[in-house]
Amino acid sequence: MLSQKTRYAIRALQHLADHHGEGPVPLTDIAETQKIPAKFLTVILSELSREGLVDTQRGRDGGYWLALSPIDISYGDIVRLTRGSLALTPCASRFAHESCTNCLPESECRLHRIMLRVRDETARVLDSISLAEPVSLDI
Template sequence: MLSKKTKYGLKALTFLASQEGRTPVQISEIAKHENISQKFLESILLTLRKTGLLGSKKGKGGGYYLIKEPKDIPMTTVMRVLEGPIAMVPCVSLNFYEKCEDCPDEASCSVHKLMLQVRDSTLEVFRNNTLADLVP
């Protein structure tokens, strides 16, 4: 299940991408427009800034803005920052790999085999979509 954090994050990014220029947008404006708890959104935007997806400006006329062009922001990046691993199981994750405790042999694991396919097909979707594709 997609977390609210990811959902809100995606909506906020899309909203920023839909702006005319790249002038800072206040948190309160984003929160209001997307029906998001402002305080919760604050922490999400902070994460996105720390990862280098967003920039921020303090003081009057401040807010958050996109650093790169929407078409240069692939969904793989966004999803990994917000949701974490794209794979449904750590043992098939590219960026967050972990061995299963149970499961003596990965190669002969039925779950592994299936989830590998799911990961690849999901990954393809995210690779084929940039932030620009999400803007209505």
């Protein structure tokens, strides 16, 4: 499962994508529209800023905006950044691979091979959709 925090991050980024090119969007705007607890959102947006996904400006008329064009940010990127991995087991992660605790060697683990396939399919879907996508019911 994606954590609540990851879900908030994605919806916040969607909101910024919707207002891309309109200058800084204040945090309270995002919080209210997307129903995200404001204080928690400060933590989330600060992390996204540190990771280079959003730019910020302090002070009056400050706020947040996407550091890249929406079309250049895929859902796969976001999940990898906020959650660390798309995979369902540590051993199946491509970019954050770890061996599972108390497991057989990967070469003997049937679950490992299955999880690689699930990860590949998940990546195929999430890497093909960007924040620019309207994501209507029929895509």
